[in-house]
Structures are given as C-alpha cells and as structure tokens.
Amino acid sequence: MMTEDLTGILERFCPMYVLLDDGGRILNVGPTLQKLRPRHAMPGQGFLDLFELLRPRSVTTIPALMGATDAKLRLRFRDEPQTSLKGAIARLPQGRGAVVNLSFGISILDAVRDYALTSADFSATDLAIELLYLVEAKSAAMEASRSLNLRLQGARIAAEEQAFTDMLTGLKNRRAMDQVLSQLISMQMPFALMHLDLDFFKSVNDRFGHAAGDHVLQQAARIMGEETRGTDFVARIGGDEFVLIFRGLEDKIQLNKLARRLIERLQEPVPYGGQTCRISASIGTALTSQFPRPAAAEILNAADLALYAAKRAGRGEHRFFSRCDEGDGCVAEIGRFG
Amino acid sequence: MHGLINRAVQSFVCATYGRSCWLSVTQTAGLGFTDFEAMLIYDRDVSLRVLDTLCAKLGRSRDEILEDLGTFLVSHPNTEALRRLLRFGGVSYVEFLHSLDDLADRARLAVSDLDLPRLELREKSPTDFLLLCEPGLPGYACVLVGLLRAMADDYGALVVLSYEGRRETDELIAISLIESAFSRGRRFDLGARAR
Numbered sequence: 147m148m149t150e151d152l153t154g155i156l157e158r159f160c161p162m163y164v165l166l167d168d169g170g171r172i173l174n175v176g177p178t179l180q181k182l183r184p185r186h187a188m189p190g191q192g193f194l195d196l197f198e199l200l201r202p203r204s205v206t207t208i209p210a211l212m213g214a215t216d217a218k219l220r221l222r223f224r225d226e227p228q229t230s231l232k233g234a235i236a237r238l239p240q241g242r243g244a245v246v247n248l249s250f251g252i253s254i255l256d257a258v259r260d261y262a263l264t265s266a267d268f269s270a271t272d273l274a275i276e277l278l279y280l281v282e283a284k285s286a287a288m289e290a291s292r293s294l295n296l297r298l299q300g301a302r303i304a305a306e307e308q309a310f311t312d313m314l315t316g317l318k319n320r321r322a323m324d325q326v327l328s329q330l331i332s333m334q335m336p337f338a339l340m341h342l343d344l345d346f347f348k349s350v351n352d353r354f355g356h357a358a359g360d361h362v363l364q365q366a367a368r369i370m371g372e373e374t375r376g377t378d379f380v381a382r383i384g385g386d387e388f389v390l391i392f393r394g395l396e397d398k399i400q401l402n403k404l405a406r407r408l409i410e411r412l413q414e415p416v417p418y419g420g421q422t423c424r425i426s427a428s429i430g431t432a433l434t435s436q437f438p439r440p441a442a443a444e445i446l447n448a449a450d451l452a453l454y455a456a457k458r459a460g461r462g463e464h465r466f467f468s469r470c471d472e473g474d475g476c477v478a479e480i481g482r483f484g
Numbered sequence: 485m486h487g488l489i490n491r492a493v494q495s496f497v498c499a500t501y502g503r504s505c506w507l508s509v510t511q512t513a514g515l516g517f518t519d520f521e522a523m524l525i526y527d528r529d530v531s532l533r534v535l536d537t538l539c540a541k542l543g544r545s546r547d548e549i550l551e552d553l554g555t556f557l558v559s560h561p562n563t564e565a566l567r568r569l570l571r572f573g574g575v576s577y578v579e580f581l582h583s584l585d586d587l588a589d590r591a592r593l594a595v596s597d598l599d600l601p602r603l604e605l606r607e608k609s610p611t612d613f614l615l616l617c618e619p620g621l622p623g624y625a626c627v628l629v630g631l632l633r634a635m636a637d638d639y640g641a642l643v644v645l646s647y648e649g650r651r652e653t654d655e656l657i658a659i660s661l662i663e664s665a666f667s668r669g670r671r672f673d674l675g676a677r678a679r
Contacts, residue, residue, distance in 0.1 A: 259675030265575050278674055279572040283594030286565045290488070290522040297521075 149173075149242070159269055162231075162248040166193055168241050170208030178267040179248060182229065182257075193246070197221045200230070212237060212244055219246070227260050229253055250274070255281060314360060315367035318381040323389050326379050327442040330393065336434045337393050338401050341449035342370075342408065344386035345426040345461040358418045362425060369411045373404065389449075396433050398466060405429045405464035413462060428456040432467040485531040486598050489621075490520035493531070495563065496556045497538060505541070513537040525597065532622070547647070550623045554630025558638060569594070570635060571672045577641035577664055581605055581613055581632075600624070614648075615657040625655035632659065640669025 149165075153174055156163040161178035175188045188196065194208065201220040205211050212235070219233040232251040237244045250257045254274055257263060268274045306313070310322035318326075330337055344366060351359035363386070370380045370388060379391040395401065412427040430452025434440040437448075452467040459465065497506045510518050513533045520526065539546050558567045569590075573583030583590075588600045601620040605613055615632075617625045629647050636643040642663040648656035 255675075257675075259673075263674055265674065275572060275674075279569060279590070280593060282565065282572075283569055283590070286569070287523075287595050294521050294523045 320383040323381040340390040347386040426462040550626035551630035554627040558634035577639040640667040642666035
C-alpha cells in the first residue's frame with residue numbers, strides 16, 4: 147500500500163494519528179491532532195520533542211518507542227496545555243516508519259473545552275460524543291437526586307425535632323417528658339418521678355465500643371419497660387439518663403421496692419459479641435406530695451438531688467429526695483437518712 | 485408517571501402562567517402537595533388530573549398546551565440542560581431527526597427508570613420525513629411537535645411540522661424540511677456544560 151492510500155484511510159478513521167519516519171520525525175498528523183496546536187505545523191517536528199512519554203517508563207528513545215508495539219502509551223504535550231493522551235504504535239513494513247494513534251482518554255472533558263472541539267473532530271465510530279452526552283445526562287440526573295436528598299434530609303431533621311420518641315431505645319424522649327410533666331401538673335395529678343442514671347456505662351462504651359453501648363441502652367430500656375406498668379411513663383432524656391414517672395403512686399415502700407428491682411435487673415450481665423457488659427444504676431426519686439405547689443423544674447431538680455445523693459452513697463443505690471439534700475449543711479446527713 | 489415528566493409540566497406552568505396558577509391547579513386537582521419531585525414516580529392518574537385541571541383553568545385544548553410544553557422544554561433557560569442533551573443527537577437538524585430513533589434508549593441511559601415511547605423516523609425523501617410515535621405516554625406526540633419545532637429553530641432550520649393523528653396504534657408527525665440553514669440557529673459548544 148502506498149503512503150498516500152494509508153494517510154487517506156487514517157484521516158477518515160483516526161483523526162488523531164501521527165505518521166512517523168524511522169527516525170521519529172513526524173511526517174503527517176490527523177486534522178484533530180493538528181487542531182490542538184494550530185500555530186505550529188506538526189509535520190517536521192520530532193515526536194519526542196512534541197510529546198513527553200509517561201508510560202511505559204522504560205521508553206525514552208525513538209528505537210525503544212518503535213519497539214513498544216505491545217504497550218499502551220501514555221503521553222502528554224511538552225508545552226501548555228499539557229493535555230494527556232493515550233495511544234498505541236504500529237510499525238509500517240520495510241522500514242517505512244510507524245503510525246501512532248492517539249486519543250484523549252479520560253482527559254476528553256477538559257479537551258473539548260480547552261480546544262473547542264466539535265463532533266466533526268471525532269471519527270464517526272468514536273464514542274466521545276456519547277461519553278460527553280452521558281456525563282451531562284448523569285450530572286443533570288445526579289443534581290435532581292441530590293436536591294431530592296437534601297429536601298428529604300431537611301424533612302427528616304424537622305420530623306426528628308418534632309418527635310416524641312428516642313430513636314435508639316424506642317422510649318419517649320425529653321420533649322415528651324416535658325409535655326407529660328406539664329400535663330400532670332396542670333391536672334394536679336400526684337405522681338412520683340425517678341431519675342435513673344446508668345453506672346459504668348461510659349466504661350462499656352470505652353472498652354467494647356459504641357455498638358455495645360447502644361445494645362446495653364436498648365437492653366436497659368427493655369428492662370425498664372418490663373418493670374413498669376402501661377400507665378407509667380419512661381423516657382431517655384440523655385446519653386445514659388432516664389426518667390420514669392409513676393402516676394398516682396406515692397407509696398414510698400412500693401417505690402423503693404420498684405427501684406431496687408430495677409437496679410437489680412440492670413445489674414444483670416449483658417452478653418454482646420462474645421463479651422459481657424456489666425452496668426449498674428443509681429436512682430433518685432421525688433414525689434409531688436413533697437411540694438406545696440409542685441412545678442416541673444422543681445420536681446426534676448429534686449429527683450436530680452436525690453440521684454446525686456444515691457451516687458454519693460455508692461453505685462447501685464436508691465434515694466428519696468429529702469429537704470436536707472437542698473442545703474449544704476445537710477448533705478453529710480444523707481447516709482443517715484438513706 | 486415519572487417525576488421528571490411531572491416536573492417538566494410544573495416548570496412549564498410556573499414559567500408561563502406563574503406560580504400562583506400552578507398552586508391553584510394543584511389545589512383544584514386535589515394533589516395534596518405543591519411540588520413534584522423529579523426523581524420519584526407518581527400515579528399516572530395524578531399527572532392526567534393535573535393536565536385536565538390546567539386545560540379547564542386556561543380554557544385551552546390539551547394538544548395545544550402540550551405542544552407549548554414541548555417548545556418550552558427546548559427554548560426556556562430553565563431547561564437548557566435538556567436542550568443540550570438533545571443537541572448531542574447530531575450536528576444538523578436532519579442528523580438530529582435520525583437520532584430520535586435512539587431517544588428512548590438515551591433517556592434510559594441517563595435515568596434508568598424513565599420509560600419513553602419508542603420513535604421511528606421514516607425518510608420519504610431527503611426533505612420529507614414521517615415520525616412514528618409508539619403508544620404508552622398519552623400526549624407525547626403533541627409534546628414532540630412543539631419540541632421538534634423549537635429544535636428546528638435551535639439548529640437554524642426552516643421546517644413545516646404537522647400532527648397527522650393516529651395510524652393503527654402509532655401516532656404520526658410529518659416533517660418537511662424547507663431549508664436546513666435558514667438562520668444561524670443557537671450555538672452548541674460540546675465543552676460548555678449547562679449551568
């Protein structure tokens with residue numbers, strides 16, 4: 147085949163071909179490749195003067211290039227913009243040189259922009275246009291999905307803010323507690339409020355990880371559900387803090403029994419992933435009857451003081467609120483009252 | 485019906501007749517919400533109810549409104565992304581017409597659950613074409629008439645388009661190319677990504 151026949155075919159099928167002589171000098175290039183450097187005619191230049199060969203690394207000379215017929219070539223322009231290209235080389239028979247066919251590879255997105263390429267610059271069988279179409283189509287679709295996700299996320303956050311349920315344990319949350327408390331108080335319904343704090347929970351989290359911690363919280367919630375009546379109210383109000391409200395129950399003996407039973411059951415070891423998690427609980431209880439005009443904050447604070455007293459007495463204890471808990475002078479007497 | 489289609493109707497109504505018109509349509513149609521999500525699927529009845537309500541409110545026929553929708557999709561800045569995707573179909577209007585055979589596949593490539601009816605272009609002469617539109621999406625052919633007219637403008641081609649009604653199950657659109665380079669048309673840079 148004559149070289150003229152060959153270039154005719156190459157122009158049609160490979161608009162980014164390079165025809166080289168055996169010495170690595172460029173004889174001819176495809177129109178699209180020439181379009182990338184419109185000021186300097188490529189024929190006559192040395193191939194390796196125009197392009198820097200990145201891979202294979204062993205190829206640094208023209209003879210090595212001529213031998214690299216099995217390799218995938220990675221190269222880039224030596225001058226700016228240093229568009230990277232991929233290519234393959236094939237030798238022509240009888241020492242008539244070689245043909246290198248080039249393509250943009252993944253740099254195509256930048257290349258069409260940098261060089262203002264049009265579909266006429268790609269061969270009819272090139273998938274470049276389809277690739278560009280896909281990128282745009284997928285970006286548009288992704289944008290639509292993203293905006294949906296953002297809206298859903300916003301709706302979820304709004305819903306969570308309005309929720310009355312603690313997602314992890316299925317118990318009520320602090321919001322729900324506030325509402326129930328104000329309801330009970332406005333109805334002047336007597337009740338007892340227990341503030342329960344898990345002991346050693348932090349060490350479970352630290353030693354076995356948060357998944358173990360979550361599991362322990364769920365088990366604790368289950369136990370609290372089992373040990374209370376349907377009309378009682380149980381909420382998780384913080385990491386390892388719970389509030390239990392017993393409507394119409396003010397019998398200290400019965401409440402103390404309930405608290406002891408809760409502590410006992412919460413001390414049962416919880417197996418998790420081959421490990422055994424051990425926690426305990428401290429409880430402080432306040433009664434509406436301890437206040438002439440009970441208010442939510444007052445009762446919560448009282449139960450909190452009682453809990454503090456229970457913790458001071460050692461872990462796994464239960465204390466009722468006593469007027470003494472309020473004054474510093476009385477704190478020392480807690481043990482006696484306990 | 486795919487959310488993208490519902491969303492297209494919504495954008496069209498908001499841009500052409502105003503947001504208040506759209507809100508009143510959603511209310512009269514008993515939608516229970518005001519905005520379609522582009523990436524969710526809706527019951528077909530919902531989409532048709534919206535369209536019927538819109539026709540009644542504007543006192544225009546469904547075909548007319550859908551044709552305007554087709555024009556809107558290609559010519560309005562809000563839907564520039566769609567115009568660009570269509571322009572990938574070819575460098576000339578005739579090439580674009582031939583690419584319509586692949587439109588359903590192209591759409592599915594972009595959004596896998598977007599099912600558009602198949603189209604087939606018949607070339608009666610180098611300037612006379614017949615586009616066959618398979619059933620499946622009521623009113624699709626009317627939207628196409630508007631869209632093809634606006635695309636002709638985009639390419640700078642002068643064409644005569646007419647909706648030829650139904651033959652057996654397919655709907656037909658006749659396209660006559662009067663002049664392929666009537667005006668300069670609008671630019672299309674491969675590398676200029678929409679928005």
